[in-house]
Amino acid sequence: MPSLSEETNGRIERLMPGSTIGIIGGGQLGRMMALSARYMGFRVGVLDPTPDCPTAQVADFQIVAEYDDKTAIHDLAVKSDVLTYEFENVDADAIDEVRGLAAVPQGTDLLRVTQDRVNEKQFINDHGTATAPWRAVNNFDELDAALDEIHYPAVLKTRSGGYDGHGQTVLRSDADLEQVRARGDRGGGFPPSILEGFVDFAFEASILVSGNGTDFVTFPIVRNEHRNNILHMTIAPATVSETVARKAHELALRLAKGFELAGTLAIELFVTKDDDVIVNELAPRPHNSGHYTIEACSFDQFDAHVRGIAGWPLEQPKLLSPAVMVNVLGQHVEPTRVLIADHPEWNVHDYGKAEVRHDRKMGHITVLTDDTAKTVADLEATGCWDDLQPQSAKA
Template structure:
């Protein structure tokens, strides 16, 4: 196995081309990490329970095992110079166990914070950044008290797990509260949760920041549009006032410094009608809303992630062209494939997933444009995404 260079960037040893990066998780984010790493001359191993998963298709080897298989994680560590992950639900204790065998530049503090919504909100608030008002709720009585504090509407979320709206319930009235009470009575379980007050936002947004443990760079703030709790469109850049852009970059830098960030961190935001910036959630990895960076920026979020965990210096990302990214879910695969020949402006990415499922992310389309509003209209006019119309 190639040895690490003695040259360092911050506290991270600088990885040399030819070294191996091990990725825990073999979905589309791992696939795009691996492709970026290949350009830099790295070899790739992946741990995933699905044989020939999307990441394995572009990697040097795969260990087929569950994500919490300690023996498999140790094997991946032994065969890799650096470990990274493509999603939050990784066993942080297992990563700590293998630090003597390989480098884990992202550490596990960031992972543990973002795995638990209470820890996440507390960390964000402790670093001078606003979130929605929230309360920790561990039983139904605490939920009632939290509703009395925050009022309706409010969002009840499990502390751990959940994505794309899973593990969430919007409470509009006491009738919805009764649903929660009945669920607890039927199951005998009230999962540790968090209640968040509703934010009357103008739009949803996100910003990416990448680091090598010492130096940090930000990508442009973008606007996100969701359908049925799944990201549908990302519009880059978002049209925001200067003070919003400045506050967004400042909060990203505060959080990155707090984590001594290595790799890419996504920060999901609410922009309110009076130009307040409120952090919704953090993702300790590249993010769906950053896929536009592959074509539209001087360095993609995946390039930046790989450079960061490899201890390489990071250039400031430049937006080379405005862009619109649209997710291709399972129900959109057939219509988008049928239109490839008619749309040379589409940069179509297919994730190589073996099974097409409704509402499963199967790929995305990015369009570079000087007029994002027209590009959105043209994408919608194709009818490929008509099932998502409000």
């Protein structure tokens, strides 16, 4: 095993090339993380239940097992110098149990906070940052009381789990509330949840922040468009005032310092019509809205993540070119492939997933441009994404 400098609080002072990074989760984020790690000279292992998953295709080895398989996590730790993860639904207790075998630079505090929406909102608020109004609700009586304070419209979300709109119910009236009650009466129960008020926002945005535990850097604030509760397009940079850019940068650094962040953290935002910035959710990892950084920045979100968990220094990334990133879902694979020969400006990324499914993220396309509005229009004019309808405001 390559020699490491002294480990402190789960972090190493510096991980040397030739060392092994173990990734829990083998999807596209792990794949791009592994590619960055390979460029820096690291070995890569992955734990994922799907043989030949996207990350395994570019890794040195794979352990085929479920994400919560403690024996498998132990085996990955034995073969790795550092452990990281590509998504937040990871067993934090299992990671804690192997800290003596491999360094865990991200720790599990960040994981536990972001796995629970109530803890997440509380952490954000405790660090001087605004969110939508919210209340923890554990039964229908508490839901009624929360609605009396927050009022319609609101969104009811499970405290844990769920992504791309799953585990969420929009409540606009008593009729919607009665549907939730009916589900409970049919045996659906009432899982621990959070009720969030709607935010009257101008648009959705996000910002990435990366750190090595002590030093932190931010990427530009970008504008996001969701369709069918799935990120459709990211425009970098977002056209915002200096006030909004400063607020986003400052809140990102506050949260990163609060977590003593190692790696990359994505912060999903609402930008309001009066130039305020409100945090929606956190993702303790690289993020779909940061894929543009691969081509458009001096180093990308995956480079920053790997450097951060390896204890390497971080330089403030530079935006080299404005860019537009658009997701390729299952239904868009064939239409976009037909057009590849006609679009040399497309930077095409395919995630190597074996099964093509409707609404499944299969890849993305990034276009570097001097005119993001024209590029958005050009992409939409191809017709590849005609099945997706613009999404209305949400909490």
